[in-house]
Structures are given as C-alpha cells and as structure tokens.
Amino acid sequence: MRFSSPPNPKEYQTLVWKIVRQIPAGKVATYGQIARLIPPPMGMDGKDYLVWSPRWVGGAMASCPEDVPWQRVINAQGKISLKKGEGYSIQRELLELEGVQFDDKERVNLKIFGWQGSD
DNA sequence: TCCTTGACTCAGA
DNA sequence: CTCTGAGCCAAGG
Numbered sequence: 001m002r003f004s005s006p007p008n009p010k011e012y013q014t015l016v017w018k019i020v021r022q023i024p025a026g027k028v029a030t031y032g033q034i035a036r037l038i039p040p041p042m043g044m045d046g047k048d049y050l051v052w053s054p055r056w057v058g059g060a061m062a063s064c065p066e067d068v069p070w071q072r073v074i075n076a077q078g079k080i081s082l083k084k085g086e087g088y089s090i091q092r093e094l095l096e097l098e099g100v101q102f103d104d105k106e107r108v109n110l111k112i113f114g115w116q117g118s119d
Numbered sequence: 120t121c122c123t124t125g126a127c128t129c130a131g132a
Numbered sequence: 133c134t135c136t137g138a139g140c141c142a143a144g145g
Contacts, residue, residue, distance in 0.1 A: 051139065
C-alpha cells in the first residue's frame with residue numbers, strides 16, 4: 001500500500017528500480033539501504049525521509065517491471081518482507097538459485113550476502 | 120463511520 | 133538473538 005507518496009512517485013519508482021537493477025546476482029539489499037542511496041526530496045527532513053523512504057521503496061517494489069530483480073530486495077532484518085505465501089516462496093527460491101543461503105530462521109546473513117557489504 | 124492492515128525501521132527488554 | 137511497540141498515511145470491509 002502506498003502511504004503518503006513522494007513528490008514524484010513515478011520518478012521515485014524509476015530511481016528505485018534503477019538502483020535495484022544494479023544489485024549483482026547472489027547479493028541482496030535492504031529497503032532502507034536503497035532508500036539511503038536515493039537523495040531525499042528537497043525541503044524534507046532527513047528524519048521524515050528515513051521514516052518514509054523504506055515504504056516508498058516497498059511501494060515501488062509492489063509494482064516493479066519484470067526486468068527488476070525485486071527478489072534481491074529484503075527488509076533490514078535480512079528476511080523476506082512478504083508474508084509466507086506464493087510471493088514469499090518464489091522470492092526465496094529465486095534467491096537460492098542465485099546462491100543466496102537462508103538460515104534456519106529463513107534469514108539471509110547480510111554480512112555475507114549484503115550488497116556492498118563484503119566486497 | 121470505525122477498525123484493520125499493510126514488500127519498513129529502530130530502540131528497548 | 134528474538135519479540136514488542138511506536139511512528140505515519142490511506143484504502144477497503
């Protein structure tokens with residue numbers, strides 16, 4: 001669901017997708033990390049941006065093009081943000097196929113698979 | 120019209 | 133390390 005949208009929703013989504021497409025296979029990034037890679041809209045406090053940006057990223061992921069590796073985007077806890085369902089299974093499977101490993105808690109070790117984390 | 124529920128993150132226990 | 137609650141906005145039942 002889209003909470004208060006950014007000044008230019010379409011522009012923001014495009015920006016998010018552009019960044020997500022830069023994530024190499026076998027690595028994952030968090031909503032917050034992606035959000036911080038995007039400069040806050042002018043006139044907006046950093047605090048507010050940090051509060052909203054993750055959701056904007058989530059909203060962008062909710063309607064991303066097919067050429068966007070949305071499966072490589074997870075939450076800050078290293079877990080798939082989707083509820084356990086079809087989307088959840090698909091995402092986990094896609095990541096496993098890329099070499100990303102999940103632990104018993106179904107979490108990804110961001111220290112190892114985190115984008116720009118172990119390079 | 121009121122209440123629930125989101126592709127989120129952080130701090131505290 | 134895991135679990136809670138708060139912050140913040142809008143749409144749908």
